[in-house]
Amino acid sequence: MKTFIxxxxxxxxxxxxxxIFGGYLLAVMIITSYWYPLExxxxxxxxxxxxxxxxxxxxxxxxxxxxxxVVIIVFHLVATVMELFKTSDAIGSWHYPEEYxxxxxxVPLFTGFMYSAVGSYLARVWRIxxxxxxxxxxxxxxxxxxxxxYINFFTHHYIWDFRxxxxxxxxxxxxxxxxxxxxxxxxxxxxxxIGWFLVAMFIWFAENIATFTNIWLYPxxxxxxxxxxxxxxxxxxxxxxxxxxxxxxxxxxxLKTTTQTITETT
Numbered sequence: 463m464k465t466f467i468x469x470x471x472x473x474x475x476x477x478x479x480x481x482i483f484g485g486y487l488l489a490v491m492i493i494t495s496y497w498y499p500l501e502x503x504x505x506x507x508x509x510x511x512x513x514x515x516x517x518x519x520x521x522x523x524x525x526x527x528x529x530x531x532v533v534i535i536v537f538h539l540v541a542t543v544m545e546l547f548k549t550s551d552a553i554g555s556w557h558y559p560e561e562y563x564x565x566x567x568x569v570p571l572f573t574g575f576m577y578s579a580v581g582s583y584l585a586r587v588w589r590i591x592x593x594x595x596x597x598x599x600x601x602x603x604x605x606x607x608x609x610x611x612y613i614n615f616f617t618h619h620y621i622w623d624f625r626x627x628x629x630x631x632x633x634x635x636x637x638x639x640x641x642x643x644x645x646x647x648x649x650x651x652x653x654x655x656i657g658w659f660l661v662a663m664f665i666w667f668a669e670n671i672a673t674f675t676n677i678w679l680y681p682x683x684x685x686x687x688x689x690x691x692x693x694x695x696x697x698x699x700x701x702x703x704x705x706x707x708x709x710x711x712x713x714x715x716x717l718k719t720t721t722q723t724i725t726e727t728t
Contacts, residue, residue: 471643480587482525483534484579486516488668495675510572530585533709534578540612540708542575545569547616556680576672580665580702584709591643594716595654600634601715607631608707611700625696632703642718658706662698666690669698683719 478485490512498505517534520526548555549568555634562570606626614624632655639654670690673683682688 469648470568470644476590476645477587479525480583482540482586482588483516483520483582484668487513487575487579488671491675491677492673495677502697504560504562506558506560506570506572507564507720510562510564510575511574513572515540526582526586527589528581529712530589533581533585533712536708536712537578537581537705538574542566542569542571542574544615545573555682556678558678559676559684573678576677577701577705580705581709583661584705585713588709588713591645594649594718596640596642596651596718597638598715598717599639601710603635604707604710605633608704611704614700615697625700628700629696632700637685640718657664658699658702662695662702665698666692666695669694 468588487509490509494505494508498508500508503511517531518525521528521531546569547553551568557568558570558573564571573654610624611628614628618625637653639653641654641657642649642651644650644657673679674687674688679687680690
């Protein structure tokens, strides 16, 4: 029992460290929703500048590596493109109700950091838990899958939504895949599909907090806040997969066999 408690404690500490960027952003959103005394700068712009300042702090203090900062930049670009489409007047999947200066069209620039927080978490948790995998599908197949997932985020507004087909393909590709993680010395493992679901659940909880603090609003929340639909979990799950594969292109993918661990280089 003592060993279990010690390992659980270390697991919690490592997870907290991995979530440091996302946790910071969420804290800023919550605090500024209840207390924001600055009149010279819009709240959204303050969040944007605060995210940049914290990013610099993480790099200077070496709490974040240059590779992890590259992940944040990539996610920022990919997310901003999707945000521009989703918040356009013709689509209106959600909107940002407050004013801002730092933004493009209907998208304040801090929004890219919200997606980057997911990529930052994955890159950091990958490193500190020394992730390894068994029965991981080919890199080419995962790239094709997440490309189709990203395209579907756009095309489902005009043609049939293929998300359930894509989720089925995901299960087929990854149902045998286990993720191995080291908390202290010993490796533990779990099905990768379940790991993604748990992270997607935490993102969904964070999304509820963010919408409650007026960061963005869905159409059904415009007049009065309501809990984000459980159906959004499917979107977050697919986004989690997209994020994971993007990070896998930057990090070494360690494959675990019955006799040894090898690093995939192709």
